[in-house]
């Protein structure tokens with residue numbers, strides 16, 4: 001969607017769109033159509049944009065042209081949904097639009113996650129009207145507000161020679177050498193980029209703003225771009241703070257004023273070593289061996305979905321997506337993740353129960369499995385499961401850092417620690433969920449503790465950190481998930497439940513799990529009824545066939561008994577629904 005605003009008689013475009021990992025709705029200005037006209041044998045009837053290697057009608061993208069007027073400053077911001085980046089950029093547009101005679105344009109692209117997803121803000125400022133209804137292909141300024149993005153996205157793509165790159169990170173120059181992938185370091189060196197860092201997370205935590213780094217990064221943006229004199233920017237920013245937070249009291253005002261001052265003062269210039277120009281590419285997205293993940297999910301998650309040719313998506317022509325693919329995302333968006341204190345834990349499983357992302361789970365392992373586990377797999381004797389060991393496993397890369405688990409723990413056996421400190425335990429999690437064999441539930445699964453020994457068949461969803469809805473949906477999958485069919489209405493649950501390309505509903509070791517489909521608009525009751533009637537029809541058709549086979553008399557006594565048993569019980573599910581209805585329970 002794109003919304004047009006006109007503030008102070010200056011044309012502005014403020015847009016937002018929901019995409020499926022696509023980077024460019026409009027490919028900018030490409031010369032492919034002109035090149036086609038000039039070709040010896042131009043295509044008569046063609047498409048532009050998506051690579052159509054099935055019909056062969058699409059034109060190849062040739063040279064991308066920068067058609068923005070001279071003097072336009074183009075800025076791109078890579079933010080994390082809910083860190084305030086988009087709001088701050090809207091505020092920057094307003095400050096510049098209201099207080100100068102410059103033209104301003106903003107366009108905001110989001111992925112389909114709830115908060116915690118990626119946001120990319122495209123801002124242009126200039127003294128001549130901006131007529132550029134497409135994303136920024138050539139940027140003067142790029143800011144990366146989340147440290148993990150340097151290994152996930154091509155964040156410097158299109159950053160102009162001599163442009164400015166600001167990275168929010170805690171790294172000093174030696175650590176940057178290690179943490180930045182080779183291709184990024186090489187780009188900075190080859191294109192003579194002015195490189196700056198700022199530890200906005202540390203500043204925000206010190207001030208008491210938690211994860212809200214927006215004001216700090218916005219102040220840095222004004223300082224580094226010089227679009228308006230920094231003293232004026234500070235004055236306007238503080239005015240905007242008063243306008244937005246004035247009713248929240250002096251303490252909140254002071255915290256945000258401090259964010260502006262410290263954002264400007266804490267920027268560090270990094271001298272890019274000449275040797276970085278020789279840095280080698282690093283493998284950022286190692287192959288998983290799962291073809292769908294490697295060829296479709298990974299490019300879409302890298303914001304490269306528009307580059308997928310149609311032939312790759314032919315398998316999805318019927319609209320189906322494989323389940324369980326959210327497990328491959330490993331987003332690493334948490335700032336703090338829980339550390340399990342084995343000596344304090346009383347094995348109540350409440351932490352696993354409340355986790356919205358199924359990122360903390362009780363594991364029951366044999367002595368042998370513990371002995372073969374990677375370093376850090378500490379376990380204690382399981383209460384109520386003789387002969388087994390108990391460990392509360394945490395996935396640092398799937399945790400969203402909400403702290404629900406630590407809050408609920410009755411004995412404070414979970415301590416929130418910086419993500420980096422817990423990363424060595426990712427291997428422990430991988431072993432716990434992939435290599436430790438699933439055990440029969442030693443408890444009553446209809447209890448809090450017992451339910452958590454069942455595998456959650458909803459995991460690592462695109463829900464906000466601390467979501468109050470997904471723990472219940474997850475619990476339903478633990479109780480009934482291997483036989484569930486879900487007719488999802490459109491709303492929050494359809495977004496976290498199918499943040500394409502990743503699917504958080506998954507399967508157990510027997511290959512059983514929920515099937516899920518989404519009906520647009522609020523008609524999922526009828527939609528679900530249709531699914532129910534469809535299943536009923538299929539079942540009755542099968543019953544007719546079984547009756548015919550039995551009547552034929554050519555089956556063994558054992559198979560005949562099994563068939564008769566199935567016929568006698570085939571309506572159990574329907575009978576249950578009717579019973580629940582008669583008791584007014586559904």
Ligand code: SF4
Nearest residue numbers: 355399400402403405
């Ligand atoms: S911090 Fe939140 S997401 Fe992470 S394990 Fe705890 S409850 Fe789950």
Ligand code: SF4
Nearest residue numbers: 345346348349351409
């Ligand atoms: S809530 Fe605390 S005591 Fe209970 S299982 Fe989790 S870590 Fe252990």
